[in-house]
Amino acid sequence: MTPAQRRWVFGLAVAGLAAFYLWGLSGLPGFGDYPGPYGFAVLHLAVQQTNATGIVSAINFEYRGFDTVGEEFILFAAAAGTAVVLRRLRGERERSPVDQAADREGPPTSGAVRMLALLFTGPVIVMGWWLATHAQTNPSGGFQGGVILATAFVLVYLAGEFLVFKRFSPVALTEAVEAAGAGGFAAVGVAAVPMGVAFLTNYLPLGQTPGAVSSSGTIALISFFVGLEVGAAFILIIGELLEQTLLIRQGGR
Amino acid sequence: MTVAAHTPYTVPIGFMDALQVTLLVLVAAGATAVVLIRRHVQQVLVLSIYGVLLAVLFFAFQAPDVTLSELAVGAVALPVILLLTLAKIRKREE
Numbered sequence: 148m149t150p151a152q153r154r155w156v157f158g159l160a161v162a163g164l165a166a167f168y169l170w171g172l173s174g175l176p177g178f179g180d181y182p183g184p185y186g187f188a189v190l191h192l193a194v195q196q197t198n199a200t201g202i203v204s205a206i207n208f209e210y211r212g213f214d215t216v217g218e219e220f221i222l223f224a225a226a227a228g229t230a231v232v233l234r235r236l237r238g239e240r241e242r243s244p245v246d247q248a249a250d251r252e253g254p255p256t257s258g259a260v261r262m263l264a265l266l267f268t269g270p271v272i273v274m275g276w277w278l279a280t281h282a283q284t285n286p287s288g289g290f291q292g293g294v295i296l297a298t299a300f301v302l303v304y305l306a307g308e309f310l311v312f313k314r315f316s317p318v319a320l321t322e323a324v325e326a327a328g329a330g331g332f333a334a335v336g337v338a339a340v341p342m343g344v345a346f347l348t349n350y351l352p353l354g355q356t357p358g359a360v361s362s363s364g365t366i367a368l369i370s371f372f373v374g375l376e377v378g379a380a381f382i383l384i385i386g387e388l389l390e391q392t393l394l395i396r397q398g399g400r
Numbered sequence: 401m402t403v404a405a406h407t408p409y410t411v412p413i414g415f416m417d418a419l420q421v422t423l424l425v426l427v428a429a430g431a432t433a434v435v436l437i438r439r440h441v442q443q444v445l446v447l448s449i450y451g452v453l454l455a456v457l458f459f460a461f462q463a464p465d466v467t468l469s470e471l472a473v474g475a476v477a478l479p480v481i482l483l484l485t486l487a488k489i490r491k492r493e494e
Contacts, residue, residue, distance in 0.1 A: 286464035
């Protein structure tokens with residue numbers, strides 16, 4: 148095929164795609180036009196049914212809680228997969244984490260980076276926990292809180308070094324926390340079944356005041372477990388990647 | 401009678417529209433920049449900035465939950481993972 152022919156084929160394909168795309172766009176509902184009844188129904192019912200004022204969390208952890216269990220285990224499987232793929236392979240050796248070139252100085256971490264990282268670690272942990280435990284009252288939730296908690300450990304790595312990061316997050320403990328988070332979510336859901344109600348039914352007392360931290364029954368509990376799971380999963384993935392980058396080398400010795 | 405007239409957080413008419421359009425244009429420009437930049441480390445840094453832009457966009461469209469997720473994942477976690485992977489690949493090439 149000559150370049151000219153190829154251009155023709157490309158041009159035809161692009162024209163066809165553009166035509167279909169524009170046709171599809173012309174059939175879309177107008178900007179901000181929401182035709183479905185589901186959203187309005189949830190907005191009207193969520194607060195009185197669950198006592199949670201964070202309605203997005205009420206949907207994630209209660210109305211569509213079953214979907215969230217699935218998403219939870221996607222992340223769980225992803226972290227496990229990362230750990231399996233990034234393990235030390237045959238033909239690779241793990242370099243012991245000692246100074247290989249004691250005569251040469253590595254580039255020192257700048258004082259500004261160290262200072263900022265140390266300064267932010269505490270507030271970031273508080274913020275992560277706050278988000279993970281306030282899903283029922285605010286726009287927040289276990290997922291966001293968990294990821295932010297994990298970044299606190301990245302700050303520890305930035306401020307100190309890899310060994311400090313490892314001491315703060317030993318793999319066995321991180322894995323246990325991750326499993327406890329995922330298992331806790333599933334257990335909260337399964338516990339409803341012996342009570343004679345459906346999986347993930349909100350069986351805990353909902354509290355008196357909508358928007359109180361202690362309100363909303365299982366929503367707050369599930370968000371807490373999701374926070375554990377997500378935080379540990381991200382720490383695990385980042386730890387595995389750091390280990391790959393810093394310790395494992397090609398070629399056995 | 402509009403509800404907005406009674407809250408202290410009134411914004412001028414048309415302000416939100418202008419903000420949303422501006423942010424949509426910025427996000428489109430950011431996405432194009434991420435695709436066009438070929439040097440990987442710079443690309444990851446621009447991707448992180450693009451994540452922040454996208455988070456602000458979600459916020460302007462009244463989706464604070466998604467904003468938080470996008471800030472944590474798109475602007476921080478994903479770039480960190482990509483930078484670590486780049487570091488690993490570069491070490492192997494030496």
